[in-house]
Amino acid sequence: MIISRMKPVSELLDYVAGEEKIFLIGCGICATYCASGGKRELMFVKKVLEDAGKTVTGMLVVEGVCVVGRTKKHLEYYPEAYNSDSIMVFSCGTGISVVADLVPVKVHPGTDTLFSGAIVAPGVFEEKCSMCGKCELEWSQGVCPHTICPKGIFNGPCGGVHDGKCEVNSERDCAWAVMYERAKRNGCLDELERPREFKDWRDNIKPRRIVVRSGKIVHH
Amino acid sequence: MYITDYIEKHGFVYTVELTPPVVFREKFEKKVQKFSKLFKFMNFTDFQRGTVKVTSLVAAIIAKDYGVEPVIQLTGRDRNRIAIQGELLSAYAMGIENVLCLTGDHTSLGGDDQAKYVGDVDSVQMLKLVELLSCGELYGGKKLRKKVEFCAGAALNHYSEPRELNIFKLHQKERVGARFFQTQPVFDAEEFLKFLEEAKLKVPVIAGIMPVRNLKMAEFLDKNLSGVKIPEQLMERLSNGEDYLDIFVEILRVIKPHIAGVHFMMAKYDEVAYIVDKVG
Numbered sequence: 212m213i214i215s216r217m218k219p220v221s222e223l224l225d226y227v228a229g230e231e232k233i234f235l236i237g238c239g240i241c242a243t244y245c246a247s248g249g250k251r252e253l254m255f256v257k258k259v260l261e262d263a264g265k266t267v268t269g270m271l272v273v274e275g276v277c278v279v280g281r282t283k284k285h286l287e288y289y290p291e292a293y294n295s296d297s298i299m300v301f302s303c304g305t306g307i308s309v310v311a312d313l314v315p316v317k318v319h320p321g322t323d324t325l326f327s328g329a330i331v332a333p334g335v336f337e338e339k340c341s342m343c344g345k346c347e348l349e350w351s352q353g354v355c356p357h358t359i360c361p362k363g364i365f366n367g368p369c370g371g372v373h374d375g376k377c378e379v380n381s382e383r384d385c386a387w388a389v390m391y392e393r394a395k396r397n398g399c400l401d402e403l404e405r406p407r408e409f410k411d412w413r414d415n416i417k418p419r420r421i422v423v424r425s426g427k428i429v430h431h
Numbered sequence: 432m433y434i435t436d437y438i439e440k441h442g443f444v445y446t447v448e449l450t451p452p453v454v455f456r457e458k459f460e461k462k463v464q465k466f467s468k469l470f471k472f473m474n475f476t477d478f479q480r481g482t483v484k485v486t487s488l489v490a491a492i493i494a495k496d497y498g499v500e501p502v503i504q505l506t507g508r509d510r511n512r513i514a515i516q517g518e519l520l521s522a523y524a525m526g527i528e529n530v531l532c533l534t535g536d537h538t539s540l541g542g543d544d545q546a547k548y549v550g551d552v553d554s555v556q557m558l559k560l561v562e563l564l565s566c567g568e569l570y571g572g573k574k575l576r577k578k579v580e581f582c583a584g585a586a587l588n589h590y591s592e593p594r595e596l597n598i599f600k601l602h603q604k605e606r607v608g609a610r611f612f613q614t615q616p617v618f619d620a621e622e623f624l625k626f627l628e629e630a631k632l633k634v635p636v637i638a639g640i641m642p643v644r645n646l647k648m649a650e651f652l653d654k655n656l657s658g659v660k661i662p663e664q665l666m667e668r669l670s671n672g673e674d675y676l677d678i679f680v681e682i683l684r685v686i687k688p689h690i691a692g693v694h695f696m697m698a699k700y701d702e703v704a705y706i707v708d709k710v711g
């Protein structure tokens with residue numbers, strides 16, 4: 212799931228200073244789940260904007276703003292969106308960009324997109340993977356060296372590990388302490404002993420795009 | 432001169448860590464000149480704790496004019512593999528022969544906590560880059576016309592726990608070519624020696640000594656220096672008004688037979704002069 216957080220109201224109001232008519236779009240999947248852009252949040256923003264003297268021309272929640280065709284289709288039924296001064300989108304950054312690509316008016320981001328996260332309990336989201344393009348989880352025992360270790364260390368731990376906790380955030384386990392214990396348990400400490408060479412970042416050159424046809428990647 | 436060659440020849444080395452200047456070159460030069468009376472080897476820090484300064488390399492070049500053999504510190508915090516190799520080639524071009532390879536602190540803990548952490552190269556990978564250069568190669572296979580050799584060292588933080596994992600990493604540093612270790616400051620001689628005994632390292636260890644002047648400073652370091660623990664006993668002795676320099680003379684006397692050198696950190700000239708004179 213893509214985890215996002217609604218921007219502070221003051222920032223949203225700054226964006227629309229000088230504008231009058233604003234259309235709101237939310238996302239029925241991730242942003243609803245993490246309470247950054249579902250129906251409830253749109254109602255909240257509507258009130259905030261109206262209290263500030265703005266007109267909310269309409270609201271739309273798409274089940275996945277990131278699905279371009281779906282968002283495009285929905286927007287066809289909302290001509291008022293195009294007649295507004297701007298559209299404020301409450302989804303992940305992908306959804307916001309999708310809308311900005313589709314409409315001929317100014318688009319404001321309503322959220323800050325944080326990470327791709329696991330839902331570890333209702334309302335508790337944790338980052339596990341930074342989507343680097345070349346997964347290292349085989350040797351790293353399922354602990355992402357780019358994500359769980361803030362320094363992205365391939366040959367760890369750093370000298371800052373203290374009682375198995377991370378130097379950067381002492382409430383979190385050091386990625387390498389976890390990795391080491393798992394490697395011992397899995398009987399493959401040798402995988403960690405071998406010095407890791409450099410990361411190949413070529414699959415991380417932005418923006419990335421793949422084309423899949425009949426279950427096969429046909430273009431990369 | 433390689434610091435390890437010096438150790439081999441003389442049995443022991445005293446080094447001091449200096450912070451490169453921000454803008455006052457003259458003041459820095461005076462400091463270097465003063466310390467050079469006692470020290471042949473000096474370490475220069477690399478944007479220590481993420482603060483902007485003259486680079487360790489430029490500080491080292493300045494120091495060379497005073498007959499100093501510099502050890503430049505390099506971290507992977509602010510430079511990727513291209514910049515690290517470039518810095519190493521630049522160091523070589525300027526006759527710098529010793530380098531301390533560090534992963535570095537995280538930017539979020541330093542002077543500009545909004546800066547992006549680079550982290551393309553960790554300490555082990557940096558040692559690997561040094562090894563490649565010494566074979567006349569850059570990362571990626573490009574051959575150089577000449578071997579570019581350094582004496583590369585690594586950091587040892589004996590406070591890092593779990594100890595087993597800490598030692599695991601130190602051995603890995605040795606495997607990729609660390610030729611010496613420089614440690615975090617030692618405040619508890621017995622504990623430190625226990626660590627060394629357990630770690631069974633093959634390369635020379637240069638122990639950090641940071642003369643803590645008073646209780647206030649001790650408490651500050653205990654709280655703020657990554658993982659550093661200052662033993663109660665030392666705190667007590669400081670609060671009893673015991674001469675701090677004599678305490679460090681004592682610590683050093685205990686560990687000296689087991690180490691290859693001392694690395695003074697955050698120390699004033701008069702302090703190190705006193706300690707070196709007493710310990711010999």
Ligand code: SF4
Pocket residue numbers: 339340341342343344345346347348355356357358
């Ligand atoms: S190495 Fe980490 S960031 Fe890269 S794909 Fe695997 S889990 Fe994700």
Ligand code: SF4
Pocket residue numbers: 359360361362363364367368369370371372373376377378379384385386387388
């Ligand atoms: S303490 Fe562990 S997780 Fe934290 S930065 Fe160091 S190696 Fe990475």
